[in-house]
Structures are given as C-alpha cells and as structure tokens.
Amino acid sequence: MKKIWKKCLLCIICALLIAMPLAELRSACMAEAAGGNSAKTSKTGSALSVQLRIGKTNVTKKTCTMKAGTTKTIKATASKKISSVTYKSSNTKVASVSKKGTVRAKKAGTAKITATVKTKQGSKSAWVKIRVRAAQQAPDPQPGPATDESSILIVYFTRSGNTEKIADIISEKTGGKKVRLETVKAYPQDYDSLLDIAMEEKTGNARPELKTKIAHMENYDTVFVGYPIWHGDVPMAVLTFLEEYDFTGKKVIPFCSSGSSSPDTSFAHVKESAKGAEVSRGFWTTSAGLGNLATSVPAWLDGLGMTWNEKKEGAEENTMKVTAGGTTFTAALADNSSVTALKELLKKGPLTIRMSDYASMEKVGPIGTHLPQNDEQITTGAGDIILYQGDSLVIYYDTNSWNFTRIGKIEGVTKEELLKALGTGDVTVTFSLQQG
Ligand SMILES: Cc1cc2nc3c(=O)[nH]c(=O)nc-3n(C[C@H](O)[C@H](O)[C@H](O)COP(=O)(O)O)c2cc1C
Numbered sequence: 001m002k003k004i005w006k007k008c009l010l011c012i013i014c015a016l017l018i019a020m021p022l023a024e025l026r027s028a029c030m031a032e033a034a035g036g037n038s039a040k041t042s043k044t045g046s047a048l049s050v051q052l053r054i055g056k057t058n059v060t061k062k063t064c065t066m067k068a069g070t071t072k073t074i075k076a077t078a079s080k081k082i083s084s085v086t087y088k089s090s091n092t093k094v095a096s097v098s099k100k101g102t103v104r105a106k107k108a109g110t111a112k113i114t115a116t117v118k119t120k121q122g123s124k125s126a127w128v129k130i131r132v133r134a135a136q137q138a139p140d141p142q143p144g145p146a147t148d149e150s151s152i153l154i155v156y157f158t159r160s161g162n163t164e165k166i167a168d169i170i171s172e173k174t175g176g177k178k179v180r181l182e183t184v185k186a187y188p189q190d191y192d193s194l195l196d197i198a199m200e201e202k203t204g205n206a207r208p209e210l211k212t213k214i215a216h217m218e219n220y221d222t223v224f225v226g227y228p229i230w231h232g233d234v235p236m237a238v239l240t241f242l243e244e245y246d247f248t249g250k251k252v253i254p255f256c257s258s259g260s261s262s263p264d265t266s267f268a269h270v271k272e273s274a275k276g277a278e279v280s281r282g283f284w285t286t287s288a289g290l291g292n293l294a295t296s297v298p299a300w301l302d303g304l305g306m307t308w309n310e311k312k313e314g315a316e317e318n319t320m321k322v323t324a325g326g327t328t329f330t331a332a333l334a335d336n337s338s339v340t341a342l343k344e345l346l347k348k349g350p351l352t353i354r355m356s357d358y359a360s361m362e363k364v365g366p367i368g369t370h371l372p373q374n375d376e377q378i379t380t381g382a383g384d385i386i387l388y389q390g391d392s393l394v395i396y397y398d399t400n401s402w403n404f405t406r407i408g409k410i411e412g413v414t415k416e417e418l419l420k421a422l423g424t425g426d427v428t429v430t431f432s433l434q435q436g
Contacts, residue, residue: 049079050117050126055325057421059128063221064326066095066105067133072326074101074128080119088114095130108134109218110249129249133219151219152176155212156226157238159187159194162257162290163226166283169297170224170255183237184209201236208237214245222251222306223277225270229258234266239273248276253304255283255297257290280304320346322385322395322410323430327421331385333408336374338387342407343433345369350432353393356425361398363422363429367391374405382418383410395429397422 052060053075066072074097076085087097094109103113114127154176156167164180171178185208188194201208214220227238234256242252252274256263263284271279283300285293320343322329333339345351345367355365361380373390380386380396387405388394394404397418410418422429 047079048117048119048121048124050115050124051077052113052115052126052128053077053326054128055327055421055423057326059326060126061128063110063129063131065131065133065328066103068105068107071102071104074103074113074115076101076115076117076126078117078119078124080121083118083120085118086116088116090114094132103130105130105132108132108216131218134216152222152224153214153217153220154178154224154226155181155214155241156224156255157181157228157235157241158226159228162285162287163228163255165290165293166255166257166285166297167224167226169293170226170301173298173301174222174224176222176224179212179214181237181241182211184211195231198230198235202231202233206236207240207243210237210240210244212241217245220250222253223247223274224253224255225274226255227266229256229261229263229266232261232265234269239269242270242273243275246276247274250274250277251280252277253280253282257285257287260286320408321430321432323432324427325421325423329383329410329413329418329421331383331408331410334406336405337372338374338390338405339407341371342387342431345371346431346433350430352428352430355393355395355422355427355429358394359400361400362386362394362396363427364388364392364394365429367393375403376406377401377403378406382415383413385409393431395422 050060051058054064054072059074064072074087076082076087085101087099087101089095089097089103089111090113091109091111092106094107095103095105095111095113097103097113101115110129110131112127112129114125116123116125152174154167154170154174156163156178158164158167158180167178170176187197200206225238225242227235252270254263254267254270256266263282267279267282270282281300281304283297285296289296318333318335320331320333322331333343351367353365353367355363358364370390371387373387378384378386379401380399382397384396385407386394386396387407390405393407395410395418397415
C-alpha cells in the first residue's frame with residue numbers, strides 16, 4: 001500500500017514539473033526571494049543567511065550594551081554577495097545608526113538595529129538589540145546575573161510582610177534590587193475595611209495610582225513581581241505596575257502568598273498584563289508554608305534554570321570588567337597594593353588602553369600613570385592580567401615566566417576565546433569596575 005502511494009506522489013511531482021515552464025519555476029523562486037525576513041532559497045538551493053558583527057563578535061539577535069555618547073560599528077555579512085545594506089533603528093532617540101552601520105548611543109533605553117541585506121538572490125534582515133546605559137548613571141547597588149550585564153529587579157506589594165519574606169530570599173539568592181510597591185492612597189489598617197476596599201477595587205477594575213516609581217526600568221532584564229492574593233487574584237495595584245512599564249523582551253517572574261487560595265488566577269493575570277514579557281513559572285506559598293521559605297524559595301529559583309550572582313561578602317569589589325572587541329570578560333582581582341591603586345583609578349571612570357601584541361603571547365599597553373609594584377615570579381596562562389614595570393597592563397593569552405605583578409585573572413577563558421575578542425595587532429581594551 002505504502003509503495004503505491006509513493007509511486008503516486010512521484011507521478012504528481014513529475015507532472016507538475018513538466019507542466020510548469022522553466023521560466024515560471026525560476027520566477028516563482030525569485031518572487032519568494034524578493035521580500036521579508038525569513039531565510040530565502042537561491043537558484044542553487046542554498047539559503048541566504050545574514051550575520052551582524054561588532055568588531056569580531058557575532059551580535060546577531062543579541063543584546064549589546066553601550067554607554068550614552070559612545071559609538072560602535074555594526075558590520076553585516078551574508079552567505080551571498082551583498083549588493084547593498086540598509087540599517088534602521090527602532091528608536092532613534094535612544095540609538096541612531098548611520099548608512100554605514102555606525103550606532104550612536106544617545107540616551108538610556110533600548111533600540112533594535114535592523115540591517116537589511118540585498119543580494120541578487122533576494123533580501124534578508126537581521127537585528128541586534130542595543131541597550132544604552134546613561135553616561136552618568138548611578139552605580140547599581142546590586143550586581144546583575146553572572147551570564148551577562150543585565151540586572152534583576154524584585155518588585156513586591158505587601159500588607160503584613162509575608163510577601164516581603166519571599167522577596168528577601170530572592171534578593172539574597174539573585175543579588176536583585178528590592179523595591180516595595182506603595183500606592184499614593186494608603187490602604188486602611190483595619191482588616192475588614194481593607195477587605196471591602198480591595199473588593200471594590202476588584203469589581204471596579206481599578207488601577208490605584210502608585211507612589212513607587214522605577215527610575216530605569218530599561219536597565220532590568222528580569223523582574224520578579226510579588227504580591228499577596230487578594231480575593232483570589234492579584235491586587236489591583238500590582239496591575240497598575242504591570243501596565244505602567246514596558247516589559248517587552250523582559251523576563252517576568254511572579255511570586256505570591258495567600259491564606260490558602262490557589263495562585264493560578266493571579267499568575268494568568270500577571271501574564272496577561274505584562275505585555276511582551278516572557279512570564280516564568282511563579283512561586284506560591286500559603287501561610288502554613290511560610291516557615292519553609294529558606295528552602296522552598298531557593299529550590300524554586302534553582303528550578304528556573306537561570307544563573308544568578310549570589311550576594312557574596314565583598315564580591316563586587318574583587319572583580320573588574322575587561323571589554324575588548326565587543327566582548328566583556330570578568331576578571332577576579334588579586335589582593336595587593338597594586339590592585340588597590342588600580343581600583344582607586346577605576347573608581348574615577350573606566351580606563352581605556354590601546355594594547356599591542358607582543359611575542360605572540362600577550363597584549364600590552366600603557367596605563368598612563370605609575371602603580372605600586374608587587375613583583376613575584378609568575379608563569380602566566382590565558383586570562384592572566386599583569387602589571388609590568390608599574391606602568392603597563394598586560395593581558396596574557398599564552399604562557400610566559402617573568403618577575404612581575406599579578407593584577408587578576410579572567411577565569412575560565414581559553415586562548416582561542418581571548419584571541420577572538422582581542423584580535424590580531426592593536427586593540428582597544430577598557431577596564432572598569434563591576435559597579436560601573
Ligand atoms: C484584602 C485581602 C484579601 C485577601 N484575600 C485572600 C484570598 O482570597 N485567599 C487567601 O487565601 N488569602 C487571602 N488573603 C490573605 C493574604 O493573601 C495572605 O495573608 C498573605 O500571605 C498576605 O501577604 P502579605 O503579608 O504580603 O500582605 C487576603 C488578605 C487581604 C488583606
């Protein structure tokens with residue numbers, strides 16, 4: 001039976017091929033290749049693919065952070081010969097892009113830069129998201145997740161403090177910044193009056209005005225939203241919050257407490273209200289579960305499969321960011337007077353150094369000042385950052401044994417990964433403190 005079907009299918013395909021003149025077949029193929037963003041198929045059958053790079057880093061469909069006032073150039077490459085490329089910004093007030101792909105970061109916010117590549121085989125677009133940080137932005141008191149430069153916000157609404165207990169543990173575990181939501185009009189202390197007012201707000205689909213404002217929501221990629229269950233649902237003030245900000249592209253993670261009611265209705269309501277967000281599985285406890293939060297909350301967070309920067313005593317003071325070729329590495333810093341002096345220097349602002357290749361093992365460049373030396377015999381490896389003669393910083397990507405000062409190490413990086421960012425020849429490298 002199967003064989004008969006296969007034969008029939010073959011006959012139909014053959015008949016179609018004969019019926020469709022070659023010119024028509026070609027024009028059908030070209031018409032498909034003429035517009036839209038999806039992968040196109042050329043006459044030879046191979047798909048047209050487009051990649052965006054900043055320096056040597058592939059930034060296609062990624063988020064790239066820039067400081068307001070700086071520029072970066074995007075280069076589009078394609079699997080076919082390019083006839084022309086046009087660049088477009090989704091938000092020119094945040095970041096503009098020139099005809100040549102130079103992105104100018106203007107003010108804090110996010111903008112999507114789309115490059116449309118035209119080839120003889122058709123056109124295709126690719127994008128990179130640019131997150132602009134304010135030039136004079138106050139340092140974030142909490143470190144962000146270890147995976148990238150994004151930050152975590154924990155917003156919570158509470159009356160008697162149960163939800164805050166969950167928020168505290170999330171903050172401890174993730175390093176996120178806690179913000180308590182408060183309304184302009186305070187709720188009554190009296191429980192029965194509160195029940196009535198909450199019911200009135202629910203039946204009237206009210207949006208109580210919020211006193212709490214989030215200054216730089218665009219800087220947070222992950223937002224935990226906590227609340228008590230009120231009349232089987234999320235309190236209306238939390239809906240005000242969810243509708244007041246743009247959650248496009250953010251991860252929203254609800255958590256709540258209740259006397260006994262299920263959180264399901266409220267989770268669905270959060271999902272519906274946080275437009276454009278990816279809403280994760282939420283956490284819920286009843287009053288009976290409040291005593292187990294120390295284990296239940298971390299277990300839930302672990303189950304979300306995300307990487308957090310747990311708050312460790314002094315952790316943020318012992319690392320430095322090293323940015324080259326569009327890639328940012330984190331270096332663990334040594335404990336000596338040279339590092340202390342370097343940190344004092346970096347507190348004034350990031351240090352950008354032009355570094356040159358030396359002996360196929362390192363990039364070296366002048367600091368522009370002299371730092372105290374703590375020389376010792378060191379055999380370097382990929383990622384070691386060294387102070388040479390007190391006035392030059394060196395990033396090693398290969399081995400060398402010498403008497404010099406240890407500054408720190410980019411942990412877990414290979415020679416190949418480093419060289420990908422550092423490139424061959426001269427490179428501009430920026431050193432900055434994690435808080436910046
Ligand atoms: C106005 C109001 C309505 C409530 N509605 C419910 C409910 O429908 N179901 C429930 O199990 N608990 C309900 N509760 C109890 C709270 O959800 C519960 O005590 C919660 O843990 C309080 O969190 P909080 O201390 O962060 O305010 C309600 C409490 C208030 C004040």
